Amino acid sequence: MAEAAGKVWHGGDLAQAKALFPEAPEPWIDLSTGINPIPYPVPALPLSLWQRLPGVRDEAALLAAARETYRVPETAGIVAAPGTQILIELLPCLANTGPVVVIGPTYAEHAVAWRKAGMDVRESATPAEAGDAGVVVLVNPNNPDGRVIERAQLTAVARDLAGRGGLLVIDEAFIDFMPEASLIPELPPATLILRSFGKTYGLAGLRLGFAIGEARLTEALRAALGPWAVAGPALHIGAQALSDTDWLAAAAGARASDAARLDALLASRGVIVGGTSLFRLLATPDAPALFAHLGRDGIYVRRFQNNASWLRLGLPGDEPSWQRLAAALASFLPPDAA
């Protein structure tokens, strides 16, 4: 089960699963990400979207849809990028006073990006422990444990940071199904909020993400990205999907049911730490053995570099996958029981 040393682990690459478990039955069931397995239906794409440089009007339509759905205040800025990840890479251009405190454990690439930029980065369990940070970064709801920090607490942190010229970064990648928790509508000063398109809409391959905040922040990111950053098809699909509030509401309900079903399957296998409607985090000392057991059955789940007792599971996308997962979980013999 070797992986490249020094590399940040991620879910979502089945080539890796196949390398780890070459004998596993196909097709693989990929539960290693928090991507909605029932995607927004990809509409027919006019050839011109592929042919032409992405147009200003197409981008404006996408941003208008995002403003509406994310409830972006009129005075705030918004910028679209080819995935949230590249925005994370660019965030260090927005701040030059550290230290950077990442509230974690959380999505590992945040700390990586700030360290790459030469900033001093440390991890705190809560924003209250961030001390004299110049930058506070948190994921809300958090990945992988689903913890939600209340808006009032976030606003206080933002005000505090604004007072000393700092920056609060809130990655709301998994908030679409619980929009009432978003800080966007009351956007505090010195705050930049990231939103991801691909997870909720099940289209992670399309690459689309957003940053929302004071215009000086979003304009700096826009300048760093340069023109035509988002592909034409992504502008088009994103605008259509983000305007489809009926789809979002239906998906929120369906995925919440799925998450409850997953919890029921996992309950006898450990403690469900938390999660969102797109993934659940299981804690058990048997995690390494369960990872291997599921892998040998062709089911790829997410393990963690810094916590060997955690496994994160996304949602199966069809009934046969649910059945295979249920059977695999039922047939697991913990090492000390074997």
Added chain:
Amino acid sequence: MAEAAGKVWHGGDLAQAKALFPEAPEPWIDLSTGINPIPYPVPALPLSLWQRLPGVRDEAALLAAARETYRVPETAGIVAAPGTQILIELLPCLANTGPVVVIGPTYAEHAVAWRKAGMDVRESATPAEAGDAGVVVLVNPNNPDGRVIERAQLTAVARDLAGRGGLLVIDEAFIDFMPEASLIPELPPATLILRSFGKTYGLAGLRLGFAIGEARLTEALRAALGPWAVAGPALHIGAQALSDTDWLAAAAGARASDAARLDALLASRGVIVGGTSLFRLLATPDAPALFAHLGRDGIYVRRFQNNASWLRLGLPGDEPSWQRLAAALASFLPPDAA
């Protein structure tokens, strides 16, 4: 005909054309870019390309195809990005000793990106005038005039720059139809070469570009982009198209014929400065009047911020467009003849 002051002009946005000439007949004929009007046929795309995070294997397949077609030396590095533009934005992270000399006039975004990074940028007409530059940037063949700098001269410039820790950037965005001019196969030290996918393959909306050079340079760009930079569909279409040498050869021949046909149409309207098989540059004191005349006829061509006597024309994509262009050129009355 106002445009936002301080903005770099580009072709390719018909919304702008429509704003300039609201009475023009539809459909517009967009000749304002150097994008092949006959695109590589977009293959059917498995839904999984949209759904899943772009996989390591998909990216490896794309890079292998690019290495083969671009004849990248085995020891050189290559990195793919969502468009060449974002690579241009990131280039300043590769060098910190100026001044930056851009061989021009050329594609304006090169100078913009280096200036944004706080570097001292100046323009020279030839590499021989680059003097003590820390970075030399050139487009080969050049946009908009098509000038080609010979490989021997480029190699000498590279060697010179390498000797003082500098960097040579060669943007080969328009070289696909004349691969013998590319410096990639003999990649000199301290040289980074950019290749664009969307122009030759007529799929600019897909966003795909490459940087090729010493691994230390391409790895720095890869780190700056972060994981999953290129969308799944772009990886797939790019790999297929770049492997299709028959298509490339046929397109090269067809576009060369088109370019000759365009030259014949333009010959009586001014001096054809040069160009590539995807665009031609016309010089005439009547350029502003001709731009407006064509615009009123629904034909959008490229004019230039710093040279009012230039117009660049891309290739019409079908016979009705050729006929409309021919008729519009024939009906033009130069101002002093009117």
